[in-house]
Amino acid sequence: MNNKETTKQTREMIKERAARIEQIIARFLPEETGYQRTVLSAMNYTMNAGGKRLRPMLMEETFKMYGGEDRDLIEPFMAAIEMIHTYSLIHDDLPALDNDDYRRGRKTAHVVYGEAMAILAGDALLNYAFETAAKAFQGNEKDIQTAKAMQVLTRKPGIYGMIGGQTADVELEGQTIDMDTLLFIHENKTAALIECAMLIGAILAGAPEPDLAVIEQIGSKVGLAFQIQDDILDKTSTTEELGKPVGSDEKNAKNTYVSIKGLDQARIDQERLTREAIDLFGQLGGQNTFLKELLLSLTNRTH
Ligand code: GRG
Numbered sequence: 001m002n003n004k005e006t007t008k009q010t011r012e013m014i015k016e017r018a019a020r021i022e023q024i025i026a027r028f029l030p031e032e033t034g035y036q037r038t039v040l041s042a043m044n045y046t047m048n049a050g051g052k053r054l055r056p057m058l059m060e061e062t063f064k065m066y067g068g069e070d071r072d073l074i075e076p077f078m079a080a081i082e083m084i085h086t087y088s089l090i091h092d093d094l095p096a097l098d099n100d101d102y103r104r105g106r107k108t109a110h111v112v113y114g115e116a117m118a119i120l121a122g123d124a125l126l127n128y129a130f131e132t133a134a135k136a137f138q139g140n141e142k143d144i145q146t147a148k149a150m151q152v153l154t155r156k157p158g159i160y161g162m163i164g165g166q167t168a169d170v171e172l173e174g175q176t177i178d179m180d181t182l183l184f185i186h187e188n189k190t191a192a193l194i195e196c197a198m199l200i201g202a203i204l205a206g207a208p209e210p211d212l213a214v215i216e217q218i219g220s221k222v223g224l225a226f227q228i229q230d231d232i233l234d235k236t237s238t239t240e241e242l243g244k245p246v247g248s249d250e251k252n253a254k255n256t257y258v259s260i261k262g263l264d265q266a267r268i269d270q271e272r273l274t275r276e277a278i279d280l281f282g283q284l285g286g287q288n289t290f291l292k293e294l295l296l297s298l299t300n301r302t303h
Contacts, residue, residue, distance in 0.1 A: 010293040017060070021053040021078065028079035028132050042113040042121035043128070046086050049104035050243075052303075054226075055081045055193060057294065059201040062215065065288035068205030073136050077149060077200050080133035084157050085193060087125035088166075090118055097170065098252055105243035130154070136204075149200045156196035165189030174253035182255055183224070190230070191223020207286065214283050221277035222295055228270040229301060231256035232263065242303050274299045 029047055032040040056078035063074045093100040093108040094115065101111050110118035133153055136146045155161060165188025172181065198219040202212055233242060234249045235258050249256045257266045278292050 007297070010290070010297055013290055014057070014294060014297065017057055018053045021056050021060070021082075024056070024075050025053075025079050025082055028076065028083075028135075030128065038113065038117055039120045039124050042109050042117050043086075043125050045106075045112065046090055046103070046109050046121065047083065047125070049106045051082075051086070051104050053082060054298075055085050055197040058194060058219075058222075058291070059197040061288055061291040061294065062198045062201030063205045064201075065284075065286035065291060066202055066205035066207040066211075067286070068201065070142070070204075072138065073142060073146065073204050074201070076135040077133050077153065077204065080129040080153060081193070081197050081200070083125045083129035083132065084153075087122040087129070088157070088162060088193075090122040090125070092166070094118060098248055100245050100248055102239065103244050126157075145204055145206060149203045152196055152199050152203065156192045156199075161188055161192030161196070162190075165192065169254070172255060175255075177255050177260075179260060182257065182260055185255070186224050186227040186257070187220060190227040191220045194223035194226060195219030211284050211286070214280055218277045218280050218295075221273045221280070222298070225270045225273040225277070226298055228257045228266050228273070229298065231258045232266055232270070233301075233303070234258075235263065237302065271299050 025047065029044050030040050032044060034040075059078055059081060060074060068074060089103055090109045092098055093103055094110055101108055106112075108118070109121055113121065130150075130153070133150060136149070137143050138146075157163065159167075165185045168181065169185045169189055172185075195216050196219075198215050199212060202215045207215070231249065234246055234256070237246055239245055245251075248254075249259070257269070261269065274295060277295055281287065281292060
């Protein structure tokens with residue numbers, strides 16, 4: 001799983017899946033018509049700017065791991081989670097928050113559409129995500145699973161998840177914090193959405209109840225590792241490679257894994273967490289080799 005040949009093959013598989021996810025997302029985006037077309041255009045502008053599409057990919061692969069086949073169930077949720085993620089990026093870049101001008105290699109929504117419209121586009125994407133996910137209800141026995149997936153989609157990005165973490169992150173900027181507080185921030189602002197993606201994939205495929213707790217733990221470790229890598233790249237990468245400004249954390253006096261533990265320890269912990277996540281797959285009923293390779297590839301991601 002670690003040799004170069006597999007890595008190249010995995011990279012190609014990731015590219016192929018991301019391209020298919022682009023097509024799925026495109027089918028769920030709103031038409032830019034009517035008096036509200038400016039906000040619709042701002043939503044689509046950031047949704048269409050690319051991005052790795054990691055969350056829908058993790059959702060789909062977890063779904064497949066449990067033999068999920070019904071595309072009408074999974075695809076609305078795949079589009080929905082990318083909408084929620086994209087809303088969080090639009091709001092995170094606003095002048096009142098990180099005040100960043102570039103994202104996904106493009107000018108940010110508030111630079112192109114103005115601050116008011118960017119706020120509305122973020123709000124609209126969050127709401128439209130639930131409108132989109134609700135399309136998975138089919139009026140049959142599967143609706144019980146869909147309702148359970150919907151509960152996860154409403155909770156993990158909220159005050160007991162992403163918004164909760166973001167609140168502490170913003171409020172504690174410039175202050176010295178301990179590791180437990182940083183872990184609260186990272187677990188919630190970033191890992192919660194990764195957990196959300198994987199849990200929904202498992203639930204919609206009918207995974208056994210005991211597996212869900214393990215999936216949540218995998219998502220938590222992967223999410224933390226993912227945020228540590230984000231902190232590392234903000235320090236070591238370039239704007240061209242990342243498609244967003246580097247040094248944003250320092251500019252905003254952010255507490256990061258790197259600022260507390262240093263680069264070397266951050267790298268060690270990030271790899272350890274990924275390894276622990278992969279090991280947890282041994283406790284699951286389902287298996288998906290590509291999913292494990294995808295998670296491993298995140299340890300050396302460059303953007
Ligand atoms: C409601 C005012 C208001 C703000 C909310 C919740 C929130 C803003 C922001 C969430 C926090 C956040 C942006 C965390 C960062 C998570 C992270 C590492 C994002 C980058 O994800 P990638 O690398 O991005 O998957 P792409 O562009 O590839 O999709």
